[in-house]
Amino acid sequence: MVTIVDVAHKAGVTPTTVSYVINGSGSVGTKTRERVQAAIAELGYQPNLVARGLKRGKTMTLAFVLPSIANPFYPEIADEVDRIARLHGYHILLCNTHADRTPGHEQLESLVGRWIDGLIVMASSVEPSDVHAFYDRGVPLVWCLWPEDQAFPDMPLVDVHFAAAGALAAQHLLELGHTQVGIIGELPNHAHRLAGFCDAYTQAGVRVPPSHIFAGDSTMESGYRALVEMLALPMHPTAVYATNDWMAIGAIEAALDQGLRVPEDLAVIGLDDIMLSAHFRPSLTTVAIPKRELAMEAITMLLNLIEKRPTPTWKQVEPHLVVRHSTLPRP
Amino acid sequence: MVTIVDVAHKAGVTPTTVSYVINGSGSVGTKTRERVQAAIAELGYQPNLVARGLKRGKTMTLAFVLPSIANPFYPEIADEVDRIARLHGYHILLCNTHADRTPGHEQLESLVGRWIDGLIVMASSVEPSDVHAFYDRGVPLVWCLWPEDQAFPDMPLVDVHFAAAGALAAQHLLELGHTQVGIIGELPNHAHRLAGFCDAYTQAGVRVPPSHIFAGDSTMESGYRALVEMLALPMHPTAVYATNDWMAIGAIEAALDQGLRVPEDLAVIGLDDIMLSAHFRPSLTTVAIPKRELAMEAITMLLNLIEKRPTPTWKQVEPHLVVRHSTLPRP
DNA sequence: ATACTCTCCTTCAACGTTAAACTACTTTAA
DNA sequence: TTAAAGTAGTTTAACGTTGAAGGAGAGTAT
Numbered sequence: 272m273v274t275i276v277d278v279a280h281k282a283g284v285t286p287t288t289v290s291y292v293i294n295g296s297g298s299v300g301t302k303t304r305e306r307v308q309a310a311i312a313e314l315g316y317q318p319n320l321v322a323r324g325l326k327r328g329k330t331m332t333l334a335f336v337l338p339s340i341a342n343p344f345y346p347e348i349a350d351e352v353d354r355i356a357r358l359h360g361y362h363i364l365l366c367n368t369h370a371d372r373t374p375g376h377e378q379l380e381s382l383v384g385r386w387i388d389g390l391i392v393m394a395s396s397v398e399p400s401d402v403h404a405f406y407d408r409g410v411p412l413v414w415c416l417w418p419e420d421q422a423f424p425d426m427p428l429v430d431v432h433f434a435a436a437g438a439l440a441a442q443h444l445l446e447l448g449h450t451q452v453g454i455i456g457e458l459p460n461h462a463h464r465l466a467g468f469c470d471a472y473t474q475a476g477v478r479v480p481p482s483h484i485f486a487g488d489s490t491m492e493s494g495y496r497a498l499v500e501m502l503a504l505p506m507h508p509t510a511v512y513a514t515n516d517w518m519a520i521g522a523i524e525a526a527l528d529q530g531l532r533v534p535e536d537l538a539v540i541g542l543d544d545i546m547l548s549a550h551f552r553p554s555l556t557t558v559a560i561p562k563r564e565l566a567m568e569a570i571t572m573l574l575n576l577i578e579k580r581p582t583p584t585w586k587q588v589e590p591h592l593v594v595r596h597s598t599l600p601r602p
Numbered sequence: 603m604v605t606i607v608d609v610a611h612k613a614g615v616t617p618t619t620v621s622y623v624i625n626g627s628g629s630v631g632t633k634t635r636e637r638v639q640a641a642i643a644e645l646g647y648q649p650n651l652v653a654r655g656l657k658r659g660k661t662m663t664l665a666f667v668l669p670s671i672a673n674p675f676y677p678e679i680a681d682e683v684d685r686i687a688r689l690h691g692y693h694i695l696l697c698n699t700h701a702d703r704t705p706g707h708e709q710l711e712s713l714v715g716r717w718i719d720g721l722i723v724m725a726s727s728v729e730p731s732d733v734h735a736f737y738d739r740g741v742p743l744v745w746c747l748w749p750e751d752q753a754f755p756d757m758p759l760v761d762v763h764f765a766a767a768g769a770l771a772a773q774h775l776l777e778l779g780h781t782q783v784g785i786i787g788e789l790p791n792h793a794h795r796l797a798g799f800c801d802a803y804t805q806a807g808v809r810v811p812p813s814h815i816f817a818g819d820s821t822m823e824s825g826y827r828a829l830v831e832m833l834a835l836p837m838h839p840t841a842v843y844a845t846n847d848w849m850a851i852g853a854i855e856a857a858l859d860q861g862l863r864v865p866e867d868l869a870v871i872g873l874d875d876i877m878l879s880a881h882f883r884p885s886l887t888t889v890a891i892p893k894r895e896l897a898m899e900a901i902t903m904l905l906n907l908i909e910k911r912p913t914p915t916w917k918q919v920e921p922h923l924v925v926r927h928s929t930l931p932r933p
Numbered sequence: 934a935t936a937c938t939c940t941c942c943t944t945c946a947a948c949g950t951t952a953a954a955c956t957a958c959t960t961t962a963a
Numbered sequence: 964t965t966a967a968a969g970t971a972g973t974t975t976a977a978c979g980t981t982g983a984a985g986g987a988g989a990g991t992a993t
Contacts, residue, residue, distance in 0.1 A: 274979055285943055290981055297982095300941060317715040321655045322979030325948050330652060335696070341681035343674060343877065350672040353698050357709075362716070365666070365694045367684050378688075384648040385693070491881075520881070546674065550822075550851065552883050605949055616973055621951055628952095631971055653949030656978050 273314045282310040293318060330386045333573065334364045336379070337393040341367075343545060344562075345393065348415075351566035352391060359574055361388070368396040376401045383410060389577045391415055391569050399423065411576040415569045418460065427576060427584040429569040436558045436590035437467025440512050440540050441475075443556070443592055448601040449510035449538060450477050454484045455497040455522060461514035464542055468512055483508070487518045494521025502529055509538065509601045516541035516548045516557055523553070523597060534599040544593055554595035564588045604645045612641040624649060655717060664904065665713045667697045667706075668724040674876060675893075676724065679746075682897035683722060690905055692719070699727040707732045714741060720908045722746055722900050730754065742907040746900045749791065758907060758915040760900040767889045767921035768798025771843050771871050772806075774887070774923055779932040780841035780869060781808050785815045786828040786853060792845035795873055799843055814839070818849045825852025833860055840869065840932045847872035847879045847888055854884070854928060869929040873921075885926035895919045 275293075279286045284303060291297030292307040299307070310316075324330040333356055337345050353363045364387065368375040375397035382390065389411035392402050403423050406412055413427045444452060452472070456465045465484070472479050485501055487493035494513055498521070501508065513519035519541030526537050533539055533553055541548060544559035568586045575582035606624075610617045615634060622628030623638040630638070641647075655661035664687055668676050684694045695718060699706040706728035713721065720742035723733050734754050737743055744758045775783060783803070787796045796815070803810050816832055818824035825844055829852070832839065844850035850872030857868050864870055864884055872879060875890035899917045906913035 272979095275981095276979075286979085287944085287981070288942060291942090294981080298939095298941060303941080317711055319656075319979050320716045321652060321661060322948090323981080324652045325650075325656050325950090325978090326980045326982085328948075332695075339681050340671065340684070341678045343677070346674070346677045347672045349696065350670050350698055353671070353696050354700070362712075363696045364663075365680065365684050365696050367681055369685070380648055381693075385651045547878055547881055550878055550882065603949095606951095607949075617949085618951070618974085619972065622972090625951080629969090629971060634971080650949050653978090654951080656948090656980090657950045657952085659978075 272319070273316050274319065275316070278307065278310045278314055278316045281314060282307045324386060328386070329388055331361050332364055332385065332387045333361050333570075334366050334382045334387050334390040335393075336366045336368060336375075336382075336390055336396050338370045338396045339367050340365060344543075347562045348393075348566040348569075351563045352570045355567060355570045356574075361574075366390075366396075370395065379405055383408075389413075389573045391573055394418065402426075411573060413569050413573045413576070415565065418463075427572055427582075429565060429572060429586045429588070431560050431565065432587040432589050433461070433463035434467030434470070436542055436560070437464045437469075437512075437514075438471040439558045439590060439592045440542060441468045441471035443540060443594070443598065444510045444512065444538065445472070445475050445477070447510070447538065447598060450601075451506065451508045451510070452479060452483065453498075453501045453506065453508035453511045454479065454513075455487045455494055455501075455511065455518045456484060456514040457487050457489050457493075457518075460489075464514040482506070487513070487521075489515050489517055491517045491521035491524070494518030495525040496521075498522040498525035499529070502526075502531075509536075510598070511537060511539045513539070513541050516543040516545045516555060519555055519557065519597075520547065520551055523551070523555070534597050535602065538598040538601075540598055542590075549595070553597045556595045556598040557593050558590050559593045560590055561588050603650070604647050605650065606647070609638065609641045609645055609647045612645060613638045659717070660719055661717045662692050663695055663716065663718045664692050664901075665695045665697050665718045665721040666724075667699060667710070667713075667721055667727050669701045669727045670698050671696060672698075675874070678893045679724075679897040682894045683901045686898060686901045687905075692905075697721075697727075701726065710736055714739075720744075720904045722904055723748075725749070733757075742904060744900050744904045744907070746896065749794075751793075758903055758913075760896060760903060760917045760919070762891050762896065763918040763920050764792070764794035765798030765801070767873055767891070768795045768800075768843075768845075769802040770889045770921060770923045771873060772799045772802035774925070774929065775841045775843065775869065775871060776803070776806050776808070778841070778869065778929060781932075782837070782839045782841070783810060783814065784829075784832045784837065784839035784842045785810065785844075786818045786825055786832075786842065786849045787815060787845040788818050788820045788824075788849075791820075795845040813837070818844070818852075820846050820848055822848045822852035822855070825849030826856040827852075829853040829856035830860070833857075833862075840867075841929070842868060842870045844870070844872050847874040847876045847886060850886055850888065850928075851878065851882055854882070854886070865928050865930040866933065869932075871929055875924055879924075880926070884928045887926045887929040888924050889921045890924045891921055892919050 275286045275289050279289045289307050291299050292304050356363050391413050394416040406426050415429050469479050485497040487497050511522050519539050523533050523539050526533050531537050541555050541557040544557045548555035548557050565588050572582055606617045606620050610620045620638050622630050623635050687694050722744050725747040737757050746760050800810050816828040818828050842853050844853055850870050854864050854870050857864050862868050872886050872888040875888045879886035879888050896919050903913055
């Protein structure tokens, strides 16, 4: 590898002068500058970021900590984080914790040994207290999608306005005239999604009795089971709201298997907008989480923290409704 | 941050001795070793990998270069690469080229400035010649999924035995008695997938005329269009083979829209096994690419190259058939 | 003429770690 | 008893870069 010393020799100056040319610091005469630049070009010199990192105490490296990149929720976020980070000269280290929160602690340690400049931690990839310990050490970090009420209130956080998401779903069903609704939700994790929905119904003067709320665990299977249960009761819903898309899809499958038509006999709405929802038959009406915006807010906040610019430390991104073919007006 | 010098002071030895304790090199007395270890534990010392990287010329960092992690084909591979790399003490730098092959060149340069120890390059993320230039410089790297015939034959390569994949699809349809087949393929990229299929048919004594082969571009829409075209001709296929799942799904949608039943009137088989295929209705019979195995072979080969262990530099992983609900015996 | 300033470049030391070379002491061998 | 071999450390220098301090020379002001 060609080093700054090689360039200096070739240009007949000292390494410091070359460094000044590269970084625009110091003061360098025009002719010398040109000679140095020629030498750099000729030798194909690239500054060594390891040495520079050691000297400057800054590695231009960020870490993206998440449960698993194989979970289809994260890749799009990762892509956007990487894109924006690179615009600012940073690279992203991937860190899949595989939801093993205990070694998650050691993983954070090993990242800090690399002098990363900051990290983005996705919900539930590491123990909250471990994350907070790092924050206290002064490592710039942003939490992303941590359930708001569990968060240490002093830590930078970006999440989704889930209550608004629930309200959007409710508003859509209300506009279609559905007053008899069943709900499939994962509690307590989806509390905001549920509350936003129920509050909107209450404000519209329609009561959702607790007996119309069924428990799921975010899997398709749990959505299927919940709908079967629901249909066994004498409640006759004309619409179902599931707090995520997988459960909504499970519910549709159950309804179809029970001989109901979707959306004619039963409207179903989900929340997330996973890729499958667009291609499922019938395609799923859902409330979309703006992942790229989420990523953008998180990385922007992190870069502000690193570069010590003033920044709000709490952001909520707003979801939006995506109407497809699983909802229709009440028969 | 606490450094090796702090530990040395606390233990009453020189930094070198601490280094010897950490790395198990040199020779250190039992009592001294214990004192040093106690000091390390007490101060919570973590070796600085930046400084170590500079000194040793090794950063324990690999890069994973791909078009975009948002493409659902890659996350599972990335997850496995990261998992295995970390078992060996390496971290993974993510590098989305966004199929911009020109800046791809600069991206590689910036990675080399970081002294990464090696990289895995996914097909079509960078210009082949740029990649080869890096290989010539001695940077350990493995190509993954590059169409075999385009590859520089001297470069380490891991790919899928696509001809066998095509043959598996053919064998399945032959066993179901389908002699009238239509093919939707992307050429020339999917040449092996096509050849494997056609060869198997030929060997079974069934000729597939060129007129039964339709062009697609790997998108769902192109699969849809191809099937519509196909049905307009007087060829009456009872089965369709698409060289990827998206086109197969597009074909199914077209068939359903044209009033055909799938699989009763028309069997459809794909290739890839993307996540959607399992949840689509009808779920798609397809030939699966073993992504985790692919990842494992690539990272294993790369680690062998880095650590200068003998290793084959060409691997093909074997696909396998996944029978679901889009294929049935010929009516 | 002397002091001051400015520009341009060099010297020096440091970031944290670690191999190589060296020293001091102990043990073993002939 | 002396040499050889081993053990347990230390000293030194280096990885590649850069900020601070310093110096040489030219230009300007008094």
